[in-house]
Amino acid sequence: MAHAPAWSAVDDRVMGGVSASQVETTPEGLVFSGVVSLEQNGGFASIRAQPREYDLAGATAFILRVQGDGQAYKFGLRTDDAFDGVQYQARFSTQAGEWLEVMLPITDFQPTFRGRVVTEAPALDPARIRSFGFLIADRQAGPFRLVIESIQARF
Template sequence: MRWYWAICCRFFPCEPREKFTSKTFLIMALVYKLLSGSYTLRKCPKPHVALCPLLDTRFADYCSSSLQKPEAAPGKASSQKTEEGLQEHQQREVALDITSPEEKPEVSFDKAIKDEIKDHFRHLKDDIVNHWMGPDCRPLHEVLLEQARVVWKFRGKEDLDKWIVTSDKTIGGRSEVFLQMGKNNRSALLYGTLSSEVPQDGESGRSGYCAMVSRIPRGPFETKKSYDWSHFNTLCLRVRGDGRPWMVSIREDTDIIQRKNQMHSYFMFTRGGPYWQDIQIPFSKFFFSNQGRIRDAQYQLLLDRISSIGFTLADKVDGPFFLEIDFIGVFTDPAHTEEFAYENSPELNPRLFK
């Protein structure tokens, strides 16, 4: 009973011990329920002095404060839930950062195919519009009266991407060739080392060449396109070389079979020194060759179906070389009236005389 008297003296210090008997039952009941934890925040409201006349104000405050202590548990639980929610949210953010498109891009083949098809249809639309509006969206009379046209120029890396370089390394040779932008990004520099050493493979009988070939232009859905030079009669170039002779080759785009070994070629002679030179080659001078050999039967170059142009070095002089190109174009020379520089006979080319 010591705890009982301690509680009574704590809350009723001014009253004599004889009067505690009238409050014994109520105090013991309240203390019992407090200790047993039967009062909760929802079921036990704050006691009021007017409702409990036998209780002192301090006891009511104590009961209210003691009964409100379990309120901390839901608060702690809510705070814990809040902290757990914040932690979960942070974890979600971290997960999102980990799976961000920069580090792990989402790959969708369907989307890639749809985008590719859209691009091709966009190019097809542009080609149709250009066809109705005229070449390069210009009136037809301007195109017919055009005297000169720059087909290839070198002013940036995107211009170099239109070309391919190759050498005898493809058959085991030792020649090397490189293509890069020239000084101030105003030209293309083709350089390397030529080696005529034949590879020891038992198959190759000759070697020693380096070449630079333009890529075939592509239209929508990877269809091949061609250049129409039928309104011009001369090829013009602005180059600067080291004195070596180059072979300029032009390929046609045929409808039936594209024979890569058949082409029309002519020689381009460069001079050494720091000065640029303007080279003009009439299309009538280009001769027909197959696999590097000049054919007896000659055919005129079809200027309305030009596929690509290339430059080949194969002069059998080992050592370094370079060729710098400013632009490649076509123009109309009114003084040149020759149509074809090579003769044909019925024995050599019967199809031309039917």
Template sequence: MSPFCRSLTRRGRLLTLPPLFCPLLRGKKTFYGEYRRPGQPRDNTPPWKKIRFDFAKGVEGIQKHFGLLKDEIVQRFEGPEGRPLHEHLLEQTRVMWEFRGQESLHQWVVSTDREIGGRSEAYVKLGRNNTTCLLYGTLCSTPPRDGETRYSGYCTLRSKQPLASFDRKKHYDWSSFNTLHLRVRGDGRPWMINIAAETYFSHQQDDIYNYFLYTRGGPYWQDVKIPFSKFFLSSRGRIQDEQYCLWLDKVNTIGFTLGDKADGPFQLEIDFIALCNDRAHTEEFAYELYKRNPEV
């Protein structure tokens, strides 16, 4: 620690400061320092130098957000999501995502283990005739040589969380449906479908609901219907002992993850992602629920 952080001179006297105030004098973001992976260089750029101000983009952003705010106010008088109430109550199916242009790919984010130093590669593009989404790449389970990471080899395609005006968080309301309907064409690999919902406590931010999708491969499409009651709760890749039902009225994102430890190329083609209400399915939750304070 520098002598400047240890002490200050004032009117000829030496004032000693506790180490807690040293990050304040150096201009650090947090008291505990910023986490860096082994081998990653430290970023010493001051925060004010990272600001990129553009007057034209600022005006454009104001117009965009006030337009979204106007639509929100109007939709409240028309009905749920801007539709009449009788259409909302009688709705049996809803297509959430369909890939019919380059703009539809902007709603999704691709990530791999390269974020932690891995070697996997994943890309997304439009399929044949620009009517499908094709996720392809190469999976590599070799962990990075940083002395810390033990496991590697994954890729994920995840939808972006919807935002309201002024970048306020928005949630999908799927409470009127009980089944997820997919039309996919895979290569025989097992994929994990991930659904992230809004949590009540901050320490639950890593909670996510999963279900394994086994693709059969080949040139034929596969129509899959998965009840939401079959999704199980996990946190940071570990299945939780206490299971809870998925909050369908506060869904944030949906994603597809591959991590079967089989090195080599992969691909997954998605036609659409929809919701449906299966009247024949009456199961609320497929897994055993435990009582914290059972009756004696």
């Protein structure tokens, strides 16, 4: 991924859960992996890129090239630098061990706050995107692994 930002893991530990994830750069791509636990009201793991300026005005979709494990993930976009604010999310499925190209139209992104849809939030404005990330939160305990080869905006 050209001009790759710094990434960090944000798991349900921020609210008392015990899920754990990591993110690392490997020759095959960015690897998001770990274990989701439902203990102590947990159930999610995520990674996010550090906020910065992007030139995404006019973007109509994002295209992800990923290799998953058969589980569903979400791609999230943030329009501010807040740690705990509204995030626009779009869900995508993976097939175990298969490389997939996933297209997520801007219109598929739903505004959410802590996993719940926010009905009064404005529609996603690509010009305001400051950060992005990946999330697994399907209420299924166990290991996961997602390899991200590329993230591209379509205009």
